[in-house]
Amino acid sequence: MSLMPTMIELLARARVDLRMGLPVVLTCGDDAALAIAVETLTNARLDAMRALGDLSLAVTARRAETLKARVYDEDVARVTVPESEGLDWIQALADPADDLNTPMKGPLASQRGGSADLHRLAIALVKSARLLPAAALVPVRGAAAFAADHGLTVISRTAAAPLLSESSPLHPVAAARLPMDAAEAGRLHIFRPEDGAEEHYAVEIGRPDRSRPVLARLHSACFTGDVLGSLKCDCGPQLRGALAQMGEEGAGVLLYLNQEGRGIGLANKMRAYSLQDQGFDTVEANHRLGFEDDERDFRLGAAILKKMGFSQVRLLTNNPNKIAMMEKTGVHVAERVALKVGENAHNQHYLATKARKSGHML
Ligand SMILES: Nc1nc2c(ncn2[C@@H]2O[C@H](COP(=O)(O)OP(=O)(O)OP(=O)(O)O)[C@@H](O)[C@H]2O)c(=O)[nH]1
Numbered sequence: 001m002s003l004m005p006t007m008i009e010l011l012a013r014a015r016v017d018l019r020m021g022l023p024v025v026l027t028c029g030d031d032a033a034l035a036i037a038v039e040t041l042t043n044a045r046l047d048a049m050r051a052l053g054d055l056s057l058a059v060t061a062r063r064a065e066t067l068k069a070r071v072y073d074e075d076v077a078r079v080t081v082p083e084s085e086g087l088d089w090i091q092a093l094a095d096p097a098d099d100l101n102t103p104m105k106g107p108l109a110s111q112r113g114g115s116a117d118l119h120r121l122a123i124a125l126v127k128s129a130r131l132l133p134a135a136a137l138v139p140v141r142g143a144a145a146f147a148a149d150h151g152l153t154v155i156s157r158t159a160a161a162p163l164l165s166e167s168s169p170l171h172p173v174a175a176a177r178l179p180m181d182a183a184e185a186g187r188l189h190i191f192r193p194e195d196g197a198e199e200h201y202a203v204e205i206g207r208p209d210r211s212r213p214v215l216a217r218l219h220s221a222c223f224t225g226d227v228l229g230s231l232k233c234d235c236g237p238q239l240r241g242a243l244a245q246m247g248e249e250g251a252g253v254l255l256y257l258n259q260e261g262r263g264i265g266l267a268n269k270m271r272a273y274s275l276q277d278q279g280f281d282t283v284e285a286n287h288r289l290g291f292e293d294d295e296r297d298f299r300l301g302a303a304i305l306k307k308m309g310f311s312q313v314r315l316l317t318n319n320p321n322k323i324a325m326m327e328k329t330g331v332h333v334a335e336r337v338a339l340k341v342g343e344n345a346h347n348q349h350y351l352a353t354k355a356r357k358s359g360h361m362l
């Protein structure tokens with residue numbers, strides 16, 4: 001067996017490198033670039049990157065819209081970084097925290113022509129590292145030798161792209177009995193993805209009949225709502241409401257998917273909350289940060305249900321996208337069970353925005 005890292009392992013390593021502020025070498029055919037996350041960029045690394053050539057910044061089309069930067073490559077923009085600008089300028093382009101105090105960062109020049117594939121790959125990697133979706137790139141020659149000399153991780157776009165668009169296979173690692181308030185007959189199962197990303201959990205209540213639709217909930221992690229009892233969303237009451245209903249019926253399965261903040265991570269969710277304090281709604285805040293409304297991967301939920309032997313569900317949700325994704329990934333939604341709990345004065349606007357912009361059923 002080879003001791004060389006596989007592409008999945010290299011991607012996991014690249015995510016850690018980027019979070020630590022290390023650059024990674026990206027290749028695509030004859031093109032290669034050094035890419036570093038803007039969020040963890042330091043002056044020392046910026047100087048070292050600049051010594052290699054002209055820098056460009058990869059931002060998403062969503063972020064480019066707020067920055068009024070031209071997008072020539074559909075989902076990404078390649079913004080030229082002027083030599084006169086330093087770390088603060090670069091980070092202000094990536095981080096919307098100060099947008100309202102310093103609205104005009106430009107005019108910005110975007111590159112057009114040639115390929116944006118390396119920039120697109122850089123965005124996909126920083127997103128999967130749960131960082132702000134922005135990266136600085138500089139072209140490099142002789143990528144393999146350069147990476148070896150500097151001890152850097154190399155990611156080939158051709159090898160990485162299919163893995164980044166798929167959802168990683170998950171495997172059960174442990175399960176045990178867990179009596180809970182809502183049901184004494186509880187069992188917690190832990191699932192681990194092959195790509196080294198977060199583990200996900202399944203709470204099984206009673207002994208659900210695998211040949212009939214099971215009462216199911218796909219719950220996305222919300223530290224603020226689930227643990228702290230935040231009034232800004234309805235997650236805490238939904239979590240407890242779903243478990244309570246499963247307890248009353250004597251059977252059910254609740255998946256606790258660690259996709260905090262609709263898949264952007266807790267740090268980015270707090271950035272979104274800070275923008276909400278400035279007056280933007282939940283969807284606008286995600287867009288200003290450079291994310292889509294919802295970055296979650298619901299295929300994970302279907303994969304776990306199937307591993308547990310469930311192929312049909314009575315799904316507790318108000319989100320039509322969850323139903324569509326279940327059906328698309330081979331879990332039949334026999335019934336939609338409404339889950340309306342936890343509305344309060346603080347989250348009324350949030351719930352109304354989800355209904356208006358994300359199609360949630362009221
Ligand atoms: N980015 C972002 N995420 C949020 C915000 N408020 C809550 N969340 C996250 O949204 C997710 C809530 O998802 P769910 O409880 O599955 O809700 P849903 O998609 O509305 O669907 P149902 O509850 O099934 O109707 C959790 O991951 C929360 O952390 C917000 O303002 N911004």
Ligand SMILES: [Zn+2]
Pocket residue numbers: 222224225226233234235236
């Ligand atoms: Zn929440």
